[in-house]
Amino acid sequence: MAGNYTKMGIYDNITQTIGRTPLVRLKRIESYFNVKNELYAKVEFFNPGGSIKDRIAKYMIEGAKKEGKIAEGAVIIEPTSGNTGVGLALVAAVEGYKTVFTMPTKMSPEKELLLKALGAFVIRTPTAVAPSDPNSYYKVAEVVRNLIWKKKKPVSRGELKEIVDYVQRLVDEGRLEELKAILEEEVEETPYAYIPNQYFNRYNPIAHYETTAKEIWEQTGGDLDYLFAGIGTGGTITGIGRYLKKKRDVKIVGVDPVGSIYHLIKKGMRLEEALKKAHPYLVEGIGEDLLPEIVDLSLIDDIVVVNDQEAFAMTRLLAKREGILAGGSSGAALYGAIKYLKENGIEGKKVVIIFPDTGRNYLTKIFNDNWLLENGFEIYDEKILEGLR
Known part of the structure; x- marks a missing residue:
């Protein structure tokens, strides 16, 4: 047997x-x-994270490291329906990165709890909005990234929590103009915040x-x-x-x-x-x-x-x-x-x-x-x- x-x-x-x-x-x-x-x-x-997305999470993070897009102490941010976030959080935990995930409200509560169990921060966004809207989960991820880029240094977990709480308030209160202003502000790119963006990341199909x-x-x-x-x-x-x-x-x-x-x-x-x-x-x-x-x-x-x-x-x-x-x-x-x-x-x-x-x-x-x-x-x-x- x-x-x-x-x-x-x-x-x-x-x-x-x-x-x-x-x-x-x-x-x-x-x-x-x-x-x-x-x-x-x-x-x-x-797969250890419970889904096929573990595969692309590993490839996207390894690819970003190889290309110098993330530095030690960086924050990985991703708009996700949940599973890619779990995969990224799992790999990030092993690699020593912090994580933030933006997720539409239609996604199950189990997925949010899973992400938080792996040490991630989660921001919930409206489901029925266009991808280009400032409060879509795609754009809210960019808002978080830009706020970290503005600091021009690695952020502590406490500082990251403040950023996440602030952005969640903007979303919950429908303060679209403030979200839009953060998106439109010119900020210098740094390796301290990185959005793998599974929708456009070549390592996704490669995996x-x-x-x-x-x-x-x-x-x-x-x-x-x-x-x-x-x-x-x-x-x-x-x-x-x-x-x-x-x-x-x-x-x-x-x-x-x-x-x-x-x-x-x-x-x-x-x-x-x-x-x-x-x-x-x-x-x-x-x-x-x-x-x-x-x-x-x-x-x-x-x-x-x-x-x-x-x-x-x-x-x-x-x-x-x-x-x-x-x-x-x-x-x-x-x-x-x-x-x-x-x-x-x-x-x-x-x-x-x-x-x-x-x-x-x-x-x-x-x-x-x-x-x-x-x-x-x-x-x-x-x-x-x-x-x-």
Whole structure:
């Protein structure tokens, strides 16, 4: 029996355990939905921070150090839906950096508590605002960075707390002009505050090209036909897609939530028009209302669209049927994969689906009947998913 367990090792620090996550066959899901394909989940919650974002966190910090963008005692700041923040906080703790994360209010309280447990400061921002607004989580990260740059030296934890508390007050009180003034003020760049910016950081897709994709190729022995992944920053699907397509004609299919713009742009809609159709949704970590620099839509063969209800029901069913407690973006990816395979009459193929994070981050939301009902969702998962069977 002992031979069936994961091989143990000894590591110098927790960041050395990032990656090398398992690929798990979803036989009970295949049977339940009568899917005539082999479904394999790349289960990324085996990373120490609980998500696939640990991979890019390590690469982005190592890249910044190599390029001289961060100095000893620096503060790493990032707009995040939670998981990238956890990864960055974990790596920063090992490397000795302080961290601040800006996060929309729709993100689960578990994610905020996780970040704080790792020593990070968190600033909550409105969800339904444009990325260019002074109180968006993108711009608020820049506000914090600029205030640190103005000091022209490393800041202590006490000084950082004062800055964070001040910025949170500006956001909570809607003092947009003051936020805008800080953003527009010319300040000299220093290595004491750094925003990796996963949406524009080249190390994001590189991390997946060099680790996630290579693991999938080795685990399948190169025998796979389809790869399904949610599109958030685009780093995961771009990095994996770039690697796999160099190896063989693997079909790369993105999964996008209703309210996001990726599927609209893929169909040929201009960015300006797509943005007019963007609207809030509740599944976390995938979809966008901007077009990140790192995403390469040409590598994506097709995109399937999933709504919140479908994503949440599949997430809950996955836990009950396979014992895999994953997050909402995993449920979305699985629903999207089954929907796509069935609608296109695809059979006899080997399919890999990326499961980005753990369901432990969503116990008070997706796995909480009261929260679902309060937000207008059904809780009878099997009934909701009947159409896929």
